[in-house]
Amino acid sequence: MNQILPLVSVIVIDYKKKNPYLIECLEAIEKQTYKNFEIILVCDFHVDLDYPKLRQKSYGHYVGPAEKRDAGAKMAKGEILAFIDDDAFPCEGWLAGLVPHFQKAKVAGVGGPGVTPPGVSWQEEASGWASASPVGAGPYTYRFLPGKKQYVDDYPSMNLAVRRFDFMKVGGYDSNFWPGEDTKLCLDLTHKLNKQIIYEPKAIVFHHRRPILLPHLRQNGNFGLHRGFFARILPETSLRLIYFLPSLLLLGSIFMVISSFPLVPITKNLAPITLLRSIGFYSFSLYFFVLFLNSLWVLNKSKNVFQSLLSIPVIFITHLWYGVRFLQGFLFTAKLIQ
Template sequence: MELSNIFVSIIIPVIELNDYLRESIYYISKLSHPYFEIILIPNNPINSGLNNNHRLSLKFIPAGKIGPADKRDIGAKFAKGEILAFIDDDAYPRKDWLTNALKHFKDPEVAAVGGPAVTPEHDSFWQKVSGAVFLSRFAGGHPDHYWPGKGVYEVDDLPSVNLLVRKDIFEKVGGFNCKYWPGEDTKLCLAIKKLNKKI
């Protein structure tokens, strides 16, 4: 697998166009890895209001009022990428997000890669307080999912806010189990681990 040429499908479930999504698209436009498409799965068609001055490859797939796991599965069906990159509409990737994540797929046993979901520095006080809740083992359970620091290590579970998965493995395990919410990302990771693949 030639890492520099991997095509990635960035899949974002969203209810409707919002300022968080606009900001997320702006940050995605700055990614250092150039080979990607963005698949947005809103409830209803988005006809205007999203400035695409960045000339990004954007697909809109209106899906109705369904959950985020269902929307991610729909996005995966339309994805052209070898790697599916799941991110939330209120998440903003760093410029090196894909570059850093993709290098781990050089190991053919690695099926999924993820990283922390850090509250941005420019967020409001209350947004930072909300983010701090997830840093607690009492409230969040896995603070390492929300704060960088340990380096690279294998895990059994990652949240879908920042999750990249090989498309062939995603299809093999049947995608997200939409009966579980929250927890569909945990179910996906458990199915991947049952294939004896690394996360």
């Protein structure tokens, strides 16, 4: 790859006829300090736009995200493909943070954090803190807030750049795996090609969240469904304890509720049931204490008491619903359907 200003193809996919965030996204891309780029917009329906570096492909009907990204990659002229969602917009140094890593031949991809934009509604902000906080995100807070530079083996395509040659070599995105086609792509890059994906904290995009509660739960439920499915069929990067914890919380909650009913008095005197209830009580006490500590973390970051308190029920409900959908994907889903 040329080390002096390689051409970057920024690929944006859009699926709404009237998307309030698309212009915000494109205008931020135009302001990049790194100037050698083109913009490829792939959408379901044609959008009247006039940007000097923009090329557009539209279908006139609904097409899945993976197919759109693959179509954008085929149109691309750049050595680097930079994928960004249409509800995200990059900081001015986004491309400048991504590109230098590709000077190393071993690097196939680079991702950066997707931070909740400032000034959004309280519902969107609450969704953002539920996703970005230590208890909400677990060890993956760096996906939502700038963390330390590191190697990763799985990264979402809302902010992911990939070497075009490597992308084509593994066949691009697999439309059979949606949602979660980015997990399959990263697995192919790191395991099939034995290449590296780097997390670059300076390559920031501002990513709008689904507002609480139903849109937020719907999205996180989809994440749980695909992760459960992948834990079964792609265990290399998905069969990890952290992904099972919400389901354990769900099953524990069901057990505690059922065993508390007076309809089953005989079970209350059984030693194993009593022991399990004791374990459950202390486990839930610890969980909610950690949620409280997490709310203090949110308070420190947000300087907002309301958001801090709201994070407790939002994260708890999110964990339960993620757990439901994870089990559905892990045990009962034969194929992910777009």
